[in-house]
Amino acid sequence: MRKILMMAAAVLILVFAGAAFADDVIRIGHTVSLTGGASMWGQSEARALDMLVKKINGAGGVLGKKIEFVRYDNRNDGVEAVNVARRLVSDGVVAVIGPAQSGNAIASAPVFERAGIPMVVTTATNPYVTIDQRSGKVRPFAFRPCFIDPFQGTVAARFAVTDLGAKKGAILYDVGSDYGQWLAKYFEEAFVEKGGTIVAKEAFRTDELDYRAQLGKMKDLAPDVIFIPTSQKEAAMAAKQARDLGIGAVLLGTDNWGSPDLIELGGSAIDGGYFVNLADLADPDIQDFVAEYKAAFGEEPVLPNPVMAQDALIMIVEGLKKAGTTDGAKLADALANLKDIKVTSGPLTINPEDHNPLDKPAVIQQVDVANKTFKFVKKYFSVE
């Protein structure tokens, strides 16, 4: 009995000590894929955040307090992402960075909303991350520093029609992913609007490996371009299988392609493919960041996540400064009204109507397998 009492006392002391300690730090949650298919980006994202927070804390922190991350691995899995969100809420964080993937972000948003904790996602580009799909109203606690999919899909379609001269388009997408499904829709709409025709729109299920049945169907229709809004893994396999079937169409992808893995996995089959990205290593705006990251970790950051995560952190820091408090509702209000702040990727203004940035451009990159890089092709600020 005495032993139990003593242990209880020890636990209580630790809890109080912890609470006392927590008073002089600001705890910010980070929900990120450190393992699983998106771990390359997730790990790079975590490194970039650690690098930046060191600088912020070195300069005195925010509101006179140091920032501390509470980081959990969501394994790029919807169920796990919700578990992580609940855990972050019970840990008492004042704001959250992530998740990076639209499906996980959409699943996590209601949890943070009920708890009144602002969430700033990193690269989740689906419109319904910040807009409630049922009510059509903006989610008061969800924000992002990246462009959204209608813009991305339109950029891809416009590039295909005007720059590649494509008339017949085909789409291969993952029917189990919010990201892929919506991008397929936005691309199709914009491609048709620009005067092209979609000759085939084929789906596969998440985790499927073989797309040759779908691609074989496309082959007879001879599309000029195949739009593949998937992650680097599926894109690489689709590219290999398309070339095996003798399909010569230009392959076109989205920001989920942008990992060195794409070249490693896709090999010669993916060479010459184009994709839309949020950031480019050659972008003059991020050269300082790239150099700093290389000096710290001995390798290049896996874009775009590290840049977008830093943008999210800077948004939260600026929001805290503006609100002057860690109160969730006041912080959310400050975030919604951020104007002309300087983030890693450039200037940033948030639109209070939909909590999306007003001025984030999209870049088109081309896969260059021989040199193992992505070549900068062009940059779109708008698609008007």
Add this chain to the structure above:
Amino acid sequence: MFLQTLITGLSIGGIYALMAVGYSLVFSVLNFSNFAHGAVIMLGAYVGLALATKFSLGFGLVLAGSIAGAGIIAVLNERLAYSSLRRRKAPSLYLMISAMGCAVFLENLVYATIGSRFYAFPEFFGRQVISIGRSSVSLLDVGAFLFALAAILGLHLFITRTRTGIAIRAGVSDMTMCSLMGVDLDRLISIVFLLAGGFAGVAGVFLGIKYLVYPTMGWVTNKAYIAAVIGGLGSLPGALAGGLVLGVVETFVSSYVSSVMRDVFSFTLLIAFLVWRPNGLLGQDSEEKV
């Protein structure tokens, strides 16, 4: 499109058949479904990948190394997870549960040690394509298909023509009697697992080259299992037939019905066979042995 669909279906079916052989071999002797087979295929792929990338070996040596590696892993798997159950004459359900545990264990072992990254094999054959009329098929697919046929034929000859093969077939029909006649059962079962593992190694390398290498790649063996059931669990020609039938049916469903409906179709086929024709197309009577 019809010819292209048929060719694609056959090439997918060839790989299913290669994987189904492993299920059928073990089932024919021990009468349980070795669900750890998928994990052995995955480990075989990693062995091949290491030989190809770390030691820059050619395709032949990679394949040989992977066959040996996966064969040894399968034997160890049997020694650690099944042999004590087998000696105690545990019901085959227990062996099956142990096999599922093994699959999860091996997958997580790879997660914890190698990590969750995706890997690709070097391009052994480039991207050469053979054209048949307006259809085309990659050289790798043709090679994999022919190799699968040759390997299964070789195994068939081994089982029907050699002394060890005859012992295995004797074990299939009556294990107790077989051991009374002086056959070393442990050795016999090790040989069965070595063979099944060898096929897992081949399947792992071809799967890895065709797709990617990652810890959960073994889940494709769900399909191989369906193929084995369609062909008749325990029958080698059945594994081949089942694999080809499933590959072709799936590809036709994807092309002419809907790609999203493909797995609904495959699993319906599995249930239909289990209900109406549990012995499959070519299987013999496979009632549970006590």
